[in-house]
Amino acid sequence: MTDQTEINKLTHLAITAAELAGREIMDVYQSPIAVEMKEDNSPLTEADQRANKVIEATLLDSGLPILSEEGSQVDFKERSGWDKYWLVDPLDGTKEFIKRNGEFTVNIALMEGNRPVSGVIYVPVTDTLYVGHAGLGSIKLEGLKTVLGNILTDDLLTPIAARGVKLPVPKGDRPVTLVGSRSHMSPETEAFMEDMRKKHGEVEVLAAGSSLKLCMVAEGKAEYYPRFAPTMEWDTAAGQAIVESMGGRVIRWPEQQPMTYNKEILRNDWFLVEGLTAHNS
Helix, strand or coil: CCCCCHHHHHHHHHHHHHHHHHHHHHHHHHCCCCECCCCCCCCCEHHHHHHHHHHHHHHHHHHCEEECCCCCCCCCCHHHHEEEEEEEEEEHHHHHHHHCCCEEEEEEEEEECCCCEEEEECCCCCEEEEEEEEEEEEEECCCHHHHHCCCCCCHHHHHHHHHHHCCCCCCCCCCCCEEECCCCCCCHHHHHHHHHHHCCEEEEEEEEECHHHHHHHHHHHEEEEECCCCCCEEEEEEEHHHHCCCCCCCCCCCCECCCCCCCCCCCCCEEEEEEEEEEHH
């Protein structure tokens, strides 16, 4: 098991990589966006590729292998032997990026075995960072560039914790809230939301793109995020680390078992994200 000092150091590196990727993404975002289609019919832009390149170059210093959506695919026989590695989505929410609605993120997770132990999610448009691991808890920081610009030592997490907001924030007086995908709402997800309405009466439903949905649960803006539609491991790992670090959980549905990673097929099962207060809602 990686000790806390090493996790802090690696999380610092991931934050640096995510912010650098955000710069590349925003450079493309402010120009006309050319879109290619990958073999699975999902969109690919120059921003995905440039972000991936700078992330891989930065994380190289860790000496750990990298599994990225936009990187070269690694055979399962090789990666099944990995003890620790990075799981990366350099631009999560490419469809939102193309729509120019700002709801896209950079996701970087530090993995041990088949579980995420540290997660970094960066929102380039708002310069907002979500970060979480067991020793730190979960933090939301607005204005990452300012903090990075004032760092004089290798200790990045202390000023982030000091200037950021500890998650979750108090729920306040609002109904039970669910968050769903802005671009991928399945009939099964809609059925789950209807069941929640029957159970709780008034239920608010919010929509968001990319891993921002996991961040909203971690933040305490929503109790549930049901995802009963296809996703990939790099879509969820960083967010799962952040949710779990604030006391929530991400479970396979309907089995209600822990999510696992580095499977031979990198597609996630259906899952449910529950916030800290979900069991008491």
